[in-house]
Amino acid sequence: MKRSLAIVLALLMLLGLFAGCSSNKGSSDAAETKTETKTEEKKEETKKESVSSGAKKEDQAKKEETKKEEKKEEAAPVVDAPTKITAFMQEAGQTFPDPFSHIDDWLTKEIAAIANIEFTELIVPAYTDTETKFNLMMAGGDIPDYIHRAHRPDMRRYGEEGAFADITDIIRSSDILSPLYTDVQISVMKDSSGAIHVLDTLPINDDYSALFVREDLLEKAGYTGDLVTVDDYLAAMRAVKAWDPNAIVYTCRALAYQQWFLTQPFNVANTCGWAWYPERDAYCNNWEGDNIVKSLEFARTLYKEKLIDPEFMTNNGDDVNQKRLKENCLIWAQNRGGIVARMEMIAADGQSDARMIPHPMPIAEGVGIDAYRTSPNLYGGHCIAFNAKCDQEKFDACVRLVETLLSDEVYILTCYGREGVEFEWNSAGNPTPLFPAAKEATYKSWLGYAYTYNTAENMNFNSTIAIYANAGLSDDEKAAYADKFVTAFDKIQDEYLCSLDYSPTIFLEAAPDEINNMVAECNEYQMSMYAKCMLGEISLEDFVAQKDETVAKYQAVTDYYKEKIDEVKAKYDLTYSK
Amino acid sequence: MQAASPRTTQKKPLSVRFKKSIPYYLLLLPGMLLLFLFNYMPIGGIVIAFKDFSPFKGIWGSPWVGLKHFIYFLTNESFWRVMRNTIIINFYQLIFGFPFPIFFALMLNEIASNRFKKAIQTISYLPHFLSWVVVASLVTNVLSPSEGIVNGVLERVFGIEPIYFLTKTEYFRGIIVVSAIWKNFGMNSVYYIASLAGIDTELYEAAAIDGAGRLRQTWHITLPGLRNIIVVLLVLQMGSMITIGFEQIFLLYNSMVYDVGDVISTYTYRLGIVNTQFSLTSAIGVTQSVVNFILVYSANRISRALAGWSLW
Numbered sequence: 044m045k046r047s048l049a050i051v052l053a054l055l056m057l058l059g060l061f062a063g064c065s066s067n068k069g070s071s072d073a074a075e076t077k078t079e080t081k082t083e084e085k086k087e088e089t090k091k092e093s094v095s096s097g098a099k100k101e102d103q104a105k106k107e108e109t110k111k112e113e114k115k116e117e118a119a120p121v122v123d124a125p126t127k128i129t130a131f132m133q134e135a136g137q138t139f140p141d142p143f144s145h146i147d148d149w150l151t152k153e154i155a156a157i158a159n160i161e162f163t164e165l166i167v168p169a170y171t172d173t174e175t176k177f178n179l180m181m182a183g184g185d186i187p188d189y190i191h192r193a194h195r196p197d198m199r200r201y202g203e204e205g206a207f208a209d210i211t212d213i214i215r216s217s218d219i220l221s222p223l224y225t226d227v228q229i230s231v232m233k234d235s236s237g238a239i240h241v242l243d244t245l246p247i248n249d250d251y252s253a254l255f256v257r258e259d260l261l262e263k264a265g266y267t268g269d270l271v272t273v274d275d276y277l278a279a280m281r282a283v284k285a286w287d288p289n290a291i292v293y294t295c296r297a298l299a300y301q302q303w304f305l306t307q308p309f310n311v312a313n314t315c316g317w318a319w320y321p322e323r324d325a326y327c328n329n330w331e332g333d334n335i336v337k338s339l340e341f342a343r344t345l346y347k348e349k350l351i352d353p354e355f356m357t358n359n360g361d362d363v364n365q366k367r368l369k370e371n372c373l374i375w376a377q378n379r380g381g382i383v384a385r386m387e388m389i390a391a392d393g394q395s396d397a398r399m400i401p402h403p404m405p406i407a408e409g410v411g412i413d414a415y416r417t418s419p420n421l422y423g424g425h426c427i428a429f430n431a432k433c434d435q436e437k438f439d440a441c442v443r444l445v446e447t448l449l450s451d452e453v454y455i456l457t458c459y460g461r462e463g464v465e466f467e468w469n470s471a472g473n474p475t476p477l478f479p480a481a482k483e484a485t486y487k488s489w490l491g492y493a494y495t496y497n498t499a500e501n502m503n504f505n506s507t508i509a510i511y512a513n514a515g516l517s518d519d520e521k522a523a524y525a526d527k528f529v530t531a532f533d534k535i536q537d538e539y540l541c542s543l544d545y546s547p548t549i550f551l552e553a554a555p556d557e558i559n560n561m562v563a564e565c566n567e568y569q570m571s572m573y574a575k576c577m578l579g580e581i582s583l584e585d586f587v588a589q590k591d592e593t594v595a596k597y598q599a600v601t602d603y604y605k606e607k608i609d610e611v612k613a614k615y616d617l618t619y620s621k
Numbered sequence: 622m623q624a625a626s627p628r629t630t631q632k633k634p635l636s637v638r639f640k641k642s643i644p645y646y647l648l649l650l651p652g653m654l655l656l657f658l659f660n661y662m663p664i665g666g667i668v669i670a671f672k673d674f675s676p677f678k679g680i681w682g683s684p685w686v687g688l689k690h691f692i693y694f695l696t697n698e699s700f701w702r703v704m705r706n707t708i709i710i711n712f713y714q715l716i717f718g719f720p721f722p723i724f725f726a727l728m729l730n731e732i733a734s735n736r737f738k739k740a741i742q743t744i745s746y747l748p749h750f751l752s753w754v755v756v757a758s759l760v761t762n763v764l765s766p767s768e769g770i771v772n773g774v775l776e777r778v779f780g781i782e783p784i785y786f787l788t789k790t791e792y793f794r795g796i797i798v799v800s801a802i803w804k805n806f807g808m809n810s811v812y813y814i815a816s817l818a819g820i821d822t823e824l825y826e827a828a829a830i831d832g833a834g835r836l837r838q839t840w841h842i843t844l845p846g847l848r849n850i851i852v853v854l855l856v857l858q859m860g861s862m863i864t865i866g867f868e869q870i871f872l873l874y875n876s877m878v879y880d881v882g883d884v885i886s887t888y889t890y891r892l893g894i895v896n897t898q899f900s901l902t903s904a905i906g907v908t909q910s911v912v913n914f915i916l917v918y919s920a921n922r923i924s925r926a927l928a929g930w931s932l933w
Contacts, residue, residue, distance in 0.1 A: 050647055175894050182676050182899060197897065204677040297875055356875050357761055357787050431677075556898050557693075563891060564699050567883075570876040578788060578877070 125155070126440035129164040130189040131177065132492050133425065136170035136360075138384050139486050150489050153456060158447035160440045167488070171360070181206065186430045189441045191492045195243070196553030198426040202240025207428035208438060211239040219446040227615065228422060231550055242445065244423030250496035252303060253535055255375040255382050255399040260290075273308050273341065273407045276374070280350045283373045290371035293345065294352035296363050298570050301376045302355075303404070305345070305577075309338040310410040315569030316562065317604060319548045322411050326548065326604045328594045330569060334410050336587060341407075342577045356574060368392050375399060379532060380497040386509040387485065395515020398524055401531045403538055421545045423495035448493035457490035458501045466504075474504060482512045499536070503529050550611035551604070558603050565597045670903040683900075690904035700905070703888040704863065706794075706881060711862050713798045719858060722806045723851065726813035727839060742814070745807030753804075757872035760800050761787065788877035797882070801869060812850050820846040852924045856932045859920035860913050885909060 132145075145151060146165040155162055166187060168176040177192060186206055192198060201207060214220050214229060223245055224232075232239045256270060256279075264286035266279045280292045295301040298314045305314065311334045312318030319326050329335060345351040352358065352366060367375055368389055375382065382399060389397045429441040447453050459466040459474045465481045466474045476482075485505050490497060497505075510516070510525045554562070572593075576586040594601075611617070639646075665680075670690060672683040694700040725745065732738040748756065766772050766783035775781040786792045824842045833841065867886035874882040885905065893902030925931035 048644075050644065052648060178894050178897050182897070184676050201677070204675045206677045353766060354785070356785070356877055556896070556901070559896055560697075560699075560892070560898075563896065567876060567879050571879050574788070574875075574877045578785070580788075580877070 125159050125161040126436050127161045127163045128188040128437055128440050128444070129166075130162055130444075131166045131180070131187040131192065132488075133173050133177075133192045134167050134170055134488050135380070135491050135496075137486055137488055137491075138388075139488075140483070143486070145488070149461075150456065150484075150487055153461075154444075154447060154453055154489055157450075157453065158440070158443045160444055186432070188430045188433050188437050189444055190428045190430075191244075191425060192428075193425050193495075195241070195422075195424065195426050196551075198241045198428060199234055200553050202428060203234045203236065205431055207240040208431045208433055209238045209240060210242055210429065210442075213442050214239065214242070217442065217446055219449055223449060227545075231421060231615075241426040241428045243421075244425040244427065244493070244495045245449070246420035246422050247494050247496040247498055248420055249499035249502065249536065250378050250380045251536075252376060252378045253401045253532070254304060254404060255377055256402050257371075257373050257375075258398045258400050259396050260286075260371055260373050270402055271405060273405045276405055277344070277350070280345075280373060281348070283371065284348070284350060287371050290373070291352045291366045292350045292372065293374045293376075294358065294363055294366045294370075294372060295355050295376065296358045296360060297356050298574055300360075301363060304374060304376045305342045305351075306335075306338045308405045308407050308410075309334045309341065310406070311335050311338050314338075314573040315566045317601065319546050319608075320411075321546070326601065326608050328565075328597060328601055330590050330594050335573075335590065336583070337407060337410060339573065339576055339583060339586060342573075343579070343583070346577055346579075356578070364388070368394075379502050380505075383502055383505045383509055384485070386506060387482075387512065390509065390513040390515065393515075395513050398527075400527055401535055403535045421549050425495040448489065453489070453493070457487050457493065458498065459504055460484045460487065476504065476508045476511065478508075478512060481508050485509070499532075502532075545615075545617060547608045547611050547615075547617055548604075550615060551607055554603065554607075558600055561597055561600050565593070565600065569593065667903065667907055669900050670907045672900055674900045674903070676899075686900070690901045691908065694901060694905055694908075699888065702880070703883050703885050707863050707865050707884040707886075709881075710794055710797055710865055710884065713794060714801060715858060715862070717798055718802045718806075719855065721802050722809035723813055723847065725806055726810040726817060726847075727843060729810070729814060730817050730843070731835065742807070742810075745810065747807070748804045749808035751804070753866070753868035753872055756800060756804055757869065760796065760873060764796070787873065788875060790878050790881045793874070793878040793882045797869060797873065800873075801866075809854075812854060813847055816847050816850045817843065848928060849930060852928060852930055853932055856917060856920045856924060860917035862916050863909050863912050 145167045146162050151162065151165065164187070166176070173192070174194070180186065181201060190198075190207075198207075211233075214224055214232075220242075228243065229239070232241070232243055234240060260283050261267075261279060264279075264282040266282040268278055269275050270279060283290050283292050293304060295305075298305075302314065306312065306329075310320075310322075311329050312320075313329050314335075315329060317326060317328050342351070346353070354362075358366075364385070366372060367385070369392075375385070377385070379401070382401075386399060389399075427445055429438055433441060455462075459476075460481060462468070464477065465484050466476050469475045485508055490501055506528055507525050510521050510528070513521065516524065553559075572581070572586060572589060575581045576583060669680055669683070671685060671687055672680070673686050673689075674680065674683045729738055729741060732741070751759075763769050764771055764786040766785045769783075771786070772783040776783060784792075786796060820842065825838055828838050828842055863885065865884045865886055867890060870882060870884050870887050871890065874887070889902040889905050892898045892905075921931045921933060
């Protein structure tokens with residue numbers, strides 16, 4: 044009896060031990076579920092006219108306009124059986140329905156059917172876990188067939204080291220890809236071997252960050268002034284604080300996210316590190332000059348008067364969300380795509396009168412104008428790559444997936460949803476949301492896997508859904524709010540992008556580890572010093588005394604980037620005239 | 622009188638003994654396999670500390686760089702900062718955290734009511750089963766300057782202005798040590814409670830007849846009875862003096878307290894996982910293992926010299 048019990052126990056322990064050593068393809072995790080997707084019939088040709096993405100370069104936009112008049116073409120060549128592939132996708136911190144299975148989602152299935160593929164594994168880690176998950180997978184040589192991910196320099200390095208397939212030829216040979224990429228973009232995608240191993244996603248300049256101001260709170264607090272200068276903002280924040288002493292007028296996640304309001308009005312890109320300053324035509328340490336001190340004085344005022352969340356240093360993402368939703372938060376520093384999702388949240392929270400209107404970042408006097416202005420993107424910032432070990436069938440399937448994602452048919456699907464289910468075309472040829480399906484499908488993530496960021500059309504459509512789904516507003520109020528939101532954003536967009544060529548920083552290759560380590564060290568130190576001074580742990584005088592010393596200490600990094608930038612400026616003939 | 626003949630026991634053949642012990646070997650097998658798979662097999666990978674490792678070139682295809690990574694981190698001031706923090710926090714945990722479960726076990730041993738003793742024991746174990754994510758969230762809430770209970774008491778009872786504890790360098794290490802003690806003292810006391818159960822109760826009865834009070838009994842019977850397990854755990858703890866758990870620090874620290882809170886594990890996480898410098902972090906890991914081995918060996922020798930008993 045004792046012997047047989049011991050054997051059973053030992054076997055159980057052995058099974059338990061080896062359970063962890065099984066292939067991860069058997070994972071049943073919601074985000075990484077393996078399912079047997081059925082082969083769906085190839086989609087019928089869409090009869091609806093396509094719309095311009097409005098997100099591509101100007102010359103491409105004209106082409107898109109022409110396409111409006113044409114019937115939809117097939118997105119991908121037909122093959123008999125769907126090819127099984129695994130994929131890794133980087134999502135953008137979206138809020139998905141709970142529970143949510145990426146692989147079982149209708150949109151995933153639609154796209155897979157069009158591309159004639161079958162996802163045997165679709166890995167979409169939570170936004171904050173993406174880097175860890177991906178780097179660990181790569182370190183273990185566990186490379187999915189298809190990869191969509193940020194961190195371009197790392198991806199290029201992995202590509203050069205042999206992790207990814209050579210895709211130089213597919214860009215030129217693909218009818219869908221070749222018109223979308225310019226010679227400069229193709230040239231930039233080539234690595235030192237002259238081959239392309241990672242495909243840069245297409246640039247979109249619509250989903251930028253702004254300040255979203257709760258106008259309903261301003262009304263309640265009796266603030267009727269403008270919101271243009273830094274002093275205007277201070278007055279508005281004080282008014283809201285006086286109206287509700289417990290209000291968290293502005294909050295951020297430590298000094299790492301949503302903290303832009305502290306520095307950018309003072310022409311400082313961030314509290315730490317380096318940035319490209321077009322006005323100076325130079326890549327500078329953010330602590331160079333006196334603007335960082337002006338920024339700190341402002342930040343100290345906010346902290347002293349409790350106009351900023353007194354616990355911002357220990358906030359996580361969820362803390363920020365909750366405080367914004369619950370604590371009468373006046374100013375939300377956020378990208379437009381992110382704010383649209385939060386418009387739904389705040390209405391769902393019962394605050395149907397909450398109205399967030401986008402405003403440009405204020406500019407303090409005498410600080411220059413270029414910090415918050417950005418150059419047009421040359422690429423989307425994310426990359427697409429195929430596992431170098433893919434056989435020809437899988438390689439072709441990966442190509443089909445890229446082409447499908449960039450097709451007009453899938454653009455409409457990812458932007459608006461299914462015609463007749465999530466939207467319909469009105470008589471003017473504009474998409475109109477159909478409730479409740481439209482509201483339930485606003486999480487759509489595949490647009491981000493194609494372009495990285497949201498397009499203006501997509502965000503206008505989703506903000507319209509958020510506003511029109513708000514049962515607490517009358518039809519007139521909905522119309523006025525939607526109109527004001529979109530108009531304000533368009534205005535910012537016009538003012539936001541300056542007439543510069545591409546920023547040279549986007550041409551830079553991955554720096555050597557020694558430089559990266561110095562950058563990380565400097566960032567940590569500067570962030571720490573800024574926070575300590577802001578919270579009064581050290582005086583402004585002490586900060587000033589250490590500021591120039593720090594800039595000098597890390598001058599090697601500044602010099603390294605200056606040299607590299609001079610090289611790319613010469614190579615790509617970049618000039619900055621503004 | 623005939624002397625009793627000594628009982629001669631003949632050793633059974635190995636095959637017989639093995640057959641008889643098969644159930645025990647089977648029970649041992651999973652543990653041995655686990656040890657072999659995860660502790661011995663990867664040892665060969667240490668070689669990447671001496672190479673510029675790329676996962677795609679493989680261990681043998683990556684170029685040999687000798688001691689480059691060791692020289693880099695040993696001459697880097699950031700490394701010495703995190704090394705200092707790791708040692709200081711571990712030292713605090715040794716001084717305050719190590720005796721705590723012993724005191725707790727001794728106090729628990731003195732409780733007469735079995736039901737009350739069990740209830741206390743269960744409550745003290747519970748935090749051990751909470752993940753650091755939950756504990757860090759609790760700590761953040763308890764120490765919150767606006768809603769935290771600690772600041773609430775300080776403000777209402779003592780009239781002290783709220784303190785943002787988690788951003789103060791002077792409090793951070795204390796918070797780390799106290800939260801670690803709170804989370805683990807219940808579970809760590811299990812070893813001592815188990816050892817206490819093995820002490821012969823007749824010793825206490827004899828001591829009581831001789832007039833020894835509670836404290837005398839503890840000093841002369843209980844503590845000597847715990848000596849072996851104390852030495853074992855002390856030697857093991859010494860073996861991780863320059864290693865500290867990652868999650869606790871990572872979840873509680875922020876840029877205000879990097880000076881005192883950044884430790885080797887958080888540093889290597891940033892270098893290794895975020896910046897993908899696998900060779901550099903392996904070099905740091907190898908150094909940690911060597912130092913930890915020296916510390917374990919030294920602690921064992923010291924224990925043998927001072928207490929007359931050691932782990933091996």
